[in-house]
Amino acid sequence: MAAIKDRLKQELVAALKAHDDVRKSTVRMALAAIANEEVAGKTAKELTEAEEQAVLTREVSKRKDSAEAYTGGNRPELAEKELAEAAILAEFLPEQLTEAQLAAIVDEEVAAVAATLGAQPTMRQMGLVMKAVTPRITGRGDGKTVAALVKAALG
Structure with a gap:
């Protein structure tokens, strides 16, 4: 159990x-x-x-x-x-990340995707960024908030 x-x-x-x-x-x-x-x-x-x-x-x-x-x-x-x-x-879930912490994780993953692609990712690569961010925030952050932060980061 x-x-x-x-x-x-x-x-x-x-x-x-x-x-x-x-x-x-x-x-x-x-x-x-x-x-x-x-x-x-x-x-x-x-x-x-x-x-x-x-x-x-x-x-x-x-x-x-x-x-x-x-x-x-x-x-x-x-x-x-x-x-x-x-x-x-x-109370039974892990400590939730603040919006600033979520933004930092999103920025790191956008930079990682940019390094992989060799160019700044666009909205077409949002799935790549979300795929990288999601495992890092599972259970500690809201998906809607993360999606909004990724959209803002990608412009």
């Missing part, structure tokens, strides 16, 4: 003992998402820690998108609930 799932189970026990309903339901939902991912496909498998991180990252993203939709629909109480769940799930 991977470390994230173990931590989630320990956190569930603590939330049950503390009668923390929000934390309890959020952790149960995260465990259910991981369990669903484990049995998805033709054969059941145990997820690696990286795969568990990907599941939790996806769940955090869903919560943030929902909060944004609720805010746009003038439902601040529901948006607040979604953001609270996202914050709880984010």
